[in-house]
Amino acid sequence: MQAEKLVQQNLVAFILKHLFGCVYEHKQMGSKSKLLKVVLLGDGGVGKSSLMNRFVSNKFDTQSFHTIGVEFLNKEISIGSESYTMQIWDTAGQERFKSLRTPFYRGADCCLLTYAVDDVKSFENVSMWKKEFLYYADIDDxxxxxxxxxxxxxxxxxxxxxxxTASEWCEKNGHVPYFETSAKDSTNVEVAFTAAVKRLKDLEDKCAEVKPSHGNTVDLNKKKESQSTGCCN
Structure with missing residues (x-):
């Protein structure tokens, strides 16, 4: 118990130091890129950390260890004429770290649900990870x-x-984009991460299209309506 409490304290200190440091650096650089929070979820051992490190640093460590709590790295990307800073959060897949990882789901812009193709249980748990994320990130739709x-x-x-099997699951669960990757040889890693941002952009564009038009008149007596969460609100 004492050891777990120490891990929690060290983890919070690490995150506060590096999170606020990177946000400050982002502002100091005068970057016009959009900051996006991307969360990696999945069972322990499926290769989430390896995927993140391959995407950000183009490196693969054969001696990688399980993540304790959460870790994150930043990656600058460009899609068309727009620039983005992806703040990628790698979460621990073990049940004992649930209380540490779930608070970091809030405010996420994208979520990558990860499993290993040689581990049936990790695939079966994708549904569980999705439900956990939707609940703790407070996603209504x-x-x-x-x-x-x-x-x-x-x-x-x-x-x-x-x-x-995997692609059929994705089709039945909201037509979710599906990619098969290898962090070891870098197959489709960049494509998968970039697809998350493209998916976000596509959904935002669709939501913008369905917003009702109120014409060109302005009602000066109407009180300003409070904004609710969700891209289509």
């Missing part, structure tokens, strides 16, 4: 939130979850 599903470790010799 999941159809307006950009999820992406990643099947990692396609470099392994024997896979246990077929491409068709």
């Amino acid at each position: 999941e159809s307006t939130f950009p999820f992406v599903v990643i099947g990692n470790k396609i470099d392994v010799g024997q896979r246990l979850v077929s491409y068709n």
Whole structure:
């Protein structure tokens, strides 16, 4: 118990130092890029940290260890004429770290649900991870939130979850984009992360299209309505 409390204290100190440091640096640089919070979810051992490190640093560590709590890294990307700073949060998949990771779901702009193609249980748990995220991130309408599903470790010799099985699940659960990756040899890693931002942009564009037009008249007596969460509100 004492050790877990110490881990929590050190984790909070680490996050406060690096989170506010990176936000300050982002502002100091005068960057015009949009800051996006991206959360990686999935069972422990599916390769979330390896995916993040491959995407951000183009490195793969064969001696990587399980994440304790949460970690994050930043990555600058450009899509068309727009620039984005992806703040990628890698969360611990073990149940004992649930109380540490769930507070960081709030404010997320995208979520990458990750499993390993050689681990059936990790695939079966994708539904659980999605439900956990929706609850703690307080998402009212999941159809307006950009999820992406990643099947990692396609470099392994024997896979246990077929491409068709995973893609069918994604189709039945909101037509979620699905990518198969290898953090080890970098296959589709950049494509998958970039797809999350594109998914966000597409949903925002669709929401903007369905917003009702109120014409060109202005009612000066009408009180300003409070804004509610959700891109289509």
